[in-house]
Amino acid sequence: MGITTKILYAFLSLGVVMVWGLTLNGIVRKIFARVQGRIGPPVYQPFIDIKKSNAKRTGITHGIMFYLGPVFRIAGGVGTYMFIPVIFGSEIFSNFSISGDLLLVMYFIFFGQLGMALGAGEGGHPYSAVGVSRGLAQMTAFEVPFALSVISLAIQHGTLNITEIVAAQQGGILSWTLFTNPLAVTAAMISMLGMNMYNPFSIVIAPQEIPMGPPTEYQGSFLGLLATNRGIFAGAKLVLFMNLYFGGATSLPILMWKTFAIYMFSVFIGAAFPRFKTEDSIKFFLKIPTAIGLLALLIAYL
């Protein structure tokens, strides 16, 4: 396959995952509404919001980093996605998966938030700074069990290539990492709760507390870009988790089912729990999930 075709396919799959990620966001809003006894917005509401944000007639800026913040954020989302093989064995949905893609993806998950921190910092709003410091602290905390889990997985399969990890999980549900390395999956799923930032780990964009957090000053198409990235990044993370822990997907419907189920894990917990305090949230990740991750690492090593 030529590089042009590959790029074309990669952007096609990017479009697919963006639409799917935004639809998932819409479904989540609907679920939260139903849990609270409301009817809730239509499922396509995130698309309208993005259109509306992009159609603003005026806009303000605070400087170059303010411009670059959302750009870095979406680069992080697209970068994460571009190196994950989406559908196992499919040419169109294989993206730019290479031998060390797992490391690259781990880096890109961080990248967007760092860029956003710089941009939001230039916005100058106090709540932005509070949100950024909370976000970076929490990210550092949940990255520990996640990294331990991924290292344990790399030792277990002897590779840093996501495609090979997916290939090792083919052949029945019992060969999924979920059953071959349950401790690593437990640690990673708990750290995913922090990644998705629903309750009880919604300390970054804490509504009613530090309203909006980092994107406080962002409006118009900046916000549209951030909302678009929310779809891409959510999709990319879910696909990554599906690949690493739940046997990957061999077709689009299976991918949709599995990512939906993985997402619902954090959504249902989010709908049922109140918010942690900042320090409690960070301590939480560094205690039991880290211990589980260490144990998974130890078992994989032995």
Added chain:
Amino acid sequence: MIDKDKYKDVNPVEEEVKTLESPKNNWYVDEKTLANADLPEEEREWFSDARPQVVPPIRWTPMEKFLNWARAKSLWILAFGTGCGAIELRPLLTARYDISRFGMAPRPTPRQASVFMIGGYVSLKTLKRIVRSYEQMQGPKFVVAVCSCAINGGMYWDSYNTIKRIDNYIPVDVYVTGCMPRPEAVLSGFQKLQQLIMDGKAEGQNLYAEKFDWYKANQKKVIKDWNMPDYNW
């Protein structure tokens, strides 16, 4: 759209409306620049001195209609209670009324909000914050004035510290009468606003830019401690 001339003499007590048609103002530099004259010299360069401009709708009608539809179906309310009427906003979020089914949601920052709900009486102190928040909102932006006090002063008619018609200070798209209006009334006001937006009639932002001098003169007449730029971008 509100016909300004029609309601001109409703409030004989409110003098500022009549006297300021040809203002001798201190903020005019040229068509695109404001003076920020009320700020101390060293603070002036901290703020933008751009004058708000009229941004006409897109000429291609189907596109503008589509955008207006999106604007109407995704109204983000500035969750900033400016009076007792703001208490009526809370029931709208609950299971009983649930405005989220119309795509509406509270938004904590004026940068992202598109609807400003004036909840009742506006004291001079609040007016300053209202002007600041309204100008910080990015257009197209809409204002819904709830309660009698925002329309004609209501029970604060004689108050030394309360303005009577919010429409003299920022352009209002929809009024909801009552003291207090029921949540159903507020809801119906928001739906009226959605209809106006979809019809392309809710151009308050452009009205504000067009009659900027008039609005600014009214504001400066009542706000004595003016320690902010002439337009809060």
